[in-house]
Amino acid sequence: MSARARALTLGFERKDPVQVPAPFEYARATSVDNALELLQQLGPEARLLAGGYSLLPMMKLRLAAPEYLIDIDGLASELGYIRESDGEVRIGAMTRHRELLESELLATRLPIFTDAERVIADPVVRNRGTIGGALCQADPAEDLSAVCAAVGAQMVIRGRNVERTVGMREFQRGPYETAVGEAEMLVEIRVALDPNLGSAYEKVERRVGDWAVTAAGAAVTLSGGIVTRAGIALAAVGAEVTSVEAENALVGKAPTDELLAEAARFAAAACSPASDQRGSAEYKRHVAGVLTHRALRRAVARALGREA
Amino acid sequence: MQVTVSINDQEYTRDVEPRMLLVHFLRDELGLTGTHWGCDTSNCGTCVVLMDGEPVKSCTLLAATAAGHEIKTVEGLEVDGVLDPVQQGFTEMHGLQCGFCTPGMMLTARALLDRNPNPTEEEIREAISGQICRCTGYATIVRSVRWAAEHPAAPAPSSEEVTA
Numbered sequence: 384m385s386a387r388a389r390a391l392t393l394g395f396e397r398k399d400p401v402q403v404p405a406p407f408e409y410a411r412a413t414s415v416d417n418a419l420e421l422l423q424q425l426g427p428e429a430r431l432l433a434g435g436y437s438l439l440p441m442m443k444l445r446l447a448a449p450e451y452l453i454d455i456d457g458l459a460s461e462l463g464y465i466r467e468s469d470g471e472v473r474i475g476a477m478t479r480h481r482e483l484l485e486s487e488l489l490a491t492r493l494p495i496f497t498d499a500e501r502v503i504a505d506p507v508v509r510n511r512g513t514i515g516g517a518l519c520q521a522d523p524a525e526d527l528s529a530v531c532a533a534v535g536a537q538m539v540i541r542g543r544n545v546e547r548t549v550g551m552r553e554f555q556r557g558p559y560e561t562a563v564g565e566a567e568m569l570v571e572i573r574v575a576l577d578p579n580l581g582s583a584y585e586k587v588e589r590r591v592g593d594w595a596v597t598a599a600g601a602a603v604t605l606s607g608g609i610v611t612r613a614g615i616a617l618a619a620v621g622a623e624v625t626s627v628e629a630e631n632a633l634v635g636k637a638p639t640d641e642l643l644a645e646a647a648r649f650a651a652a653a654c655s656p657a658s659d660q661r662g663s664a665e666y667k668r669h670v671a672g673v674l675t676h677r678a679l680r681r682a683v684a685r686a687l688g689r690e691a
Numbered sequence: 692m693q694v695t696v697s698i699n700d701q702e703y704t705r706d707v708e709p710r711m712l713l714v715h716f717l718r719d720e721l722g723l724t725g726t727h728w729g730c731d732t733s734n735c736g737t738c739v740v741l742m743d744g745e746p747v748k749s750c751t752l753l754a755a756t757a758a759g760h761e762i763k764t765v766e767g768l769e770v771d772g773v774l775d776p777v778q779q780g781f782t783e784m785h786g787l788q789c790g791f792c793t794p795g796m797m798l799t800a801r802a803l804l805d806r807n808p809n810p811t812e813e814e815i816r817e818a819i820s821g822q823i824c825r826c827t828g829y830a831t832i833v834r835s836v837r838w839a840a841e842h843p844a845a846p847a848p849s850s851e852e853v854t855a
Binding site (some may be wrong): 402403404405406407408409411432435436438440443452454456459504505506507508509510591592634 | 710
């Protein structure tokens with residue numbers, strides 16, 4: 384069991400939430416190289432602190448208790464960017480939610496990000512929270528994980544003197560677990576651009592700032608009226624975010640509404656929501672199907688240039 | 692560790708634990724109790740301060756992280772006895788009842804008006820959507836921000852004050 388998973392287990396057994404983090408040693412990274420150096424020096428009990436809106440609440444609740452915090456707030460300029468390069472959109476890991484929401488490039492080419500960012504947390508939290516922090520937190524209810532899985536994003540992970548790229552579906556190892564290893568950090572997210580790609584995100588939440596009851600992202604590539612690639616990913620319905628069966632149901636066929644509804648039924652059947660204060664498992668499964676259908680419709684409309 | 696934070700254009704240095712959150716640094720170390728401490732879970736927004744001009748929730752920010760940024764609290768809104776138009780707006784339009792959410796609401800309003808001097812009601816509601824008024828006085832808060840938008844310069848004293 385990883386240190387993180389162990390901390391989680393211990394935390395969930397605690398009955399008296401403490402609203403101050405446990406003591407830790409603090410270091411400020413001055414560059415990506417410096418952060419990697421510190422990670423190597425301090426070992427596996429060190430954690431990176433990006434925007435802090437996921438990690439600090441977990442530390443207050445003692446669900447996480449790292450011995451060392453490496454603050455990468457100062458890396459916002461080095462790793463804060465959204466740019467088009469070599470037929471891809473490249474997003475720096477320290478890019479803040481607000482910057483994603485306000486990006487013209489994403490709104491035009493990958494509106495699934497814009498859809499999701501409108502409903503991630505609240506405007507104040509979006510000023511600080513980062514895409515890299517959200518993806519590395521890997522909360523099963525986290526929206527950008529589903530977005531990146533739907534569009535088949537590539538994650539660039541850097542270690543000292545070495546850089547590797549893994550697909551989003553390989554990046555996600557399970558709840559709160561990613562492919563980022565010791566003395567490594569996520570530095571960039573890459574999404575291939577395709578003029579025939581349409582994408583959309585749909586979410587139901589109880590109120591602004593709350594986690595999703597359920598959410599669904601869809602990315603559809605069309606060629607000659609036929610689906611050549613489909614990505615479907617859900618949030619807040621269990622550890623498995625993608626539905627390969629639903630995706631396969633679409634590929635090679637014309638995206639009629641009946642076909643989209645069928646794929647949505649597959650996605651709803653494949654997910655594994657749990658009953659909690661946000662709704663019963665049965666309700667969430669129903670919502671998952673409805674939202675997948677809606678996201679697919681909008682993604683197809685956008686691929687056909689019929690909706691901005 | 693020694694932390695130096697620039698707050699309302701003044702630098703403050705204190706020896707604090709790395710785990711100290713900015714809200715406690717402001718209230719307990721500096722006595723700047725205008726910043727309120729509410730839910731402690733980054734939901735309610737009463738602890739909002741401006742960091743480099745943008746609203747952030749100070750219960751979910753280490754004082755150590757705030758070092759190297761410009762912080763503005765509600766104490767920094769009034770300058771030389773002249774209220775910020777947002778403060779004046781909350782006075783004119785009855786923007787507060789119990790007052791607990793007010794400092795955070797006013798700072799978010801200030802940041803909104805700095806970016807968008809003439810926001811619509813919907814834009815104001817969106818901007819404050821991460822903050823909770825448990826008196827549910829949202830309508831008057833929105834009117835207060837609109838008042839500030841309509842009176843952007845240093846506001847003249849109200850008529851009662853002039854005749855008084």
